[in-house]
Amino acid sequence: MMELLQQHFDTAFAAPDGIKKLRELILTLAMQGKLVAQDPNDPPASELLKQIEAEKQRLHASPSSPRRRGSSQSKPLPPIRPEEMPYELPQGWEWVRINEICHDWGQKIPNAKFTYIDVGAIDNKLGTISPSTQILDATDAPSRARKIVKQGTVIYSTVRPYLLNIAILENEYDPEPIASTAFAVLHPFASVSARFIYHYLRSPIFIRYVENTQKGVAYPAINDGDFFNGLFPLSPLPEQHRIVAKIDQLMAKCNELEALRKAREEKRRTVHAAAIKQLLDTTSSFPQACPRADGEQESSSSKESDLRSPSTREQTYRGDGVSAHGWNFIQQHFDELYTVKENVAELRKTILQLAVMGCLVPQDPNDPPVSELLKQIEAEKQRLHASSSPRRRGSSGLKDLDSRFRGNDGIKTKSLPPIKPEEVPYELPKGWEWVSLEDVSEKIHYGYTASADHSNQKVRLLRITDIQDNKVDWETVPGCNARKEEVAQYLLADNDILIARTGGTVGKSFLVKGINVDAVFASYLIRVVPSIHMDVRYIKYFAEGPLYWRQLYAACSGTGQPNVNGTSLSQLLLALPPLPEQHRIVAKIDQLMALCDRLEQQIDAATGKQTELLNAVMAAV
Incomplete structure (x- = not known):
């Protein structure tokens, strides 16, 4: 029995909860009298x-x-x-x-x-x-x-x-x-x-x-x-002592396995983090390392090998040997690095960071410059300001369209000062500009203050707790005691972005899509209404990436209950590319995030098989 048990330590080492189950098996066998031999002389x-x-x-x-x-x-x-x-x-x-x-x-x-x-x-x-x-x-x-x-x-x-x-x-x-x-x-x-x-x-x-x-x-x-x-x-007492000695011996081996696994996983995370850091550091220091349009057209069809292939690496980091080195290391050790979900999560962050550095897709000199895009956004703001009814809302009663913040706090802010060179996080590719979130938004404002009422479903009240994993089940969202005409300015529409402004979920964002009910958003949420001249998903991906989170945490007040206000949120810096490039970036992010999804599914499948094998081994013992 002991020989059979020891043969399967490797199986336990491979399974995610294998060592825990191995400990349980050791104690079960011990208390069944199967861990050491009985002695008839006891x-x-x-x-x-x-x-x-x-x-x-x-x-x-x-x-x-x-x-x-x-x-x-x-x-x-x-x-x-x-x-x-x-x-x-x-x-x-x-x-x-x-x-x-x-x-x-x-x-x-x-x-x-x-x-x-x-x-x-x-x-x-x-x-x-x-x-x-x-x-x-x-x-x-x-x-x-x-x-x-x-x-x-x-x-x-x-x-x-x-x-x-x-x-x-x-x-x-x-x-x-x-x-x-x-x-x-x-x-x-x-x-x-x-x-x-x-x-x-x-x-x-x-x-x-x-x-x-x-x-x-x-x-x-x-x-x-x-x-x-x-x-x-x-x-028998002598057998108790033999059992305890054997348990202690096997538990010590389990401890060694745990320490070995922990060290291996930590090394994998450390190596991956170092490669990612080198990739990001050198890219931000050498903008010429980022992709550029030089006659090659990027294929729109993606295969799972995109991140592994040398051709992708060369296309993505052409022009700088140091940057290529970091990506080369990741590509060579891809299968080993991406066997744990922590590294896949870091890969997602890296993709989002590279996206807002202009290093995910090639720039196209034929794209209209961002300065033209900003003129269009500003012209649309002026048109809305002069209009008597809000675009896309289809309701009356909304006044002072130039008020960017509205709700309990009644916050109104002045125009933001120009962005100083020392404020920018890194150098952008040619044709990009640093802007504030306000610059690319029609409106940013707080939500509606009301109590949830499950018996009244005429106007629903979307709360922070109703948003789970970037999804909302509108059937479970409660109503509120408010007439539609009273809450016109708070009615949600497709392409609105909601951001939690307090508590443990502060900064989390949700993109409204496919809404088919009348709903307002609660006061602990801030709505960002992106300009129609922006790719709203580019802003949403920005709100999931490291650049956004670094700025948001710096803007938070409070320790036990962190908060971010509308003014601070409006001042977050956004790296703005031309609109066609925004579309290309979003398409590439979608493609790479799908790859990350598949990597996580493969990890789940592999660990599931390891667990099944371990369970079969345990049952056989």
Whole structure:
């Protein structure tokens, strides 16, 4: 059995949760008597029970024994029914109740300085108690500081037991230790190993028992009665020691595997990050490294090999050997680097950053310059300003179209000053310009203040929480008590971009598409209405990339609850290419994001197969 188990360490190493499952298997086999060989010369568990009973009698007869004061573990135990036994034990083992193999030390109210052991002092991975436990005066004793514990005692947190806050008091404490009443206290009799008990309490067998017995959902707990009524597989004492030694040996190997996997994944992330950094740093320092139109036309049909092929690398980074080196490294090690989702996520960020640096598609000298685009945008703004009704909204009642911010705060801002050279993050390709988000938007303003009303669906109220993974299920969006004509200026339309302005989702954006209901947006959202002369998806991709997030975080106020206001949002710098190039960039991003989707699907499929293989191996063992 052990040879078979050790043969599959590599399988466990490959699967995403393989080492965790391997630990569970080790403990399961141990508690089934399958981890080490039985020795017919070992005294059977029935002899241990006789020794335990004799020790109980001695403790009970002792004047200082807590058992004379009425321990919670001293109640008569019900006989074990056959249907309670999870599996058949090897010869020489016996099923007993936990209460039969241990005792407690009673409780007391501290009357002098003491060492307080609460649940927070447990290292649930190592099964140890923090060396920095509290030493308290009796007058400062918490009401839960009651349970007496000693060296060799096993403590088990019965509150939220899924956290496995279990430990052995390996050392003596001065002043005396007192544990929280959140613990079940198990001091083993001399014929039982404390570490064998510890490993059993962490085994899948006992965990399943607790899960089936505990009460509560949000804050589950198992009471002492049910805990001590649980079954325990009592093996001969020499075999307990052999089992514990073998568990410790195999768990140490699991630790080594975990450390090796962590180091390998960290190295992969570090190497990938270094290659990406070199790529971005050299590209921003050498704009000539970015693609340029020189007679080659980029194919509109993409294959998954685009990012891997040398031809793509040469086209994308022609003109600078240093930049090409970073991309060359990624291309050569593509299959190794992109086997973890963290690196795919970084690749997505890099694509978005290269896009706004002008390094994702070639520039075309025949494109009209951005200066012409800005003139068109400004002319449209002036036309809207002079118009009596807003474009695309189809409603009356919207006044002061030049007010860029509207809502609870009533914010209005003056025209933004010109962008200074020292403010720009990097040099742009010829034909591009740095602009503010306001420069390319018809309007930026806060949402409508109202309470959600699920009984009124005439006008829906879109909230931050209704936006999940860049999607909205409009059927679940509540209504609000407002007449349509009162909220005309807040009605959503296709191509609106909504941005969360507060809380944990601050900065997250949503592009409205295919809306077929009357809906307004809540006051914790900011709407950006892009100019009709912009590719709205270029702005949306900008709002997902590193350049946007660096600026947004810098503009946020507050620490516990970060916020960004409309003024700061309007001043974010945007790298603006000509409109035809915007379309080409969006098409290329779509193509490369689809590749990233496929990479993640491949990772999921590979890890799924590894998990299936591991499960099959575990079942065979």
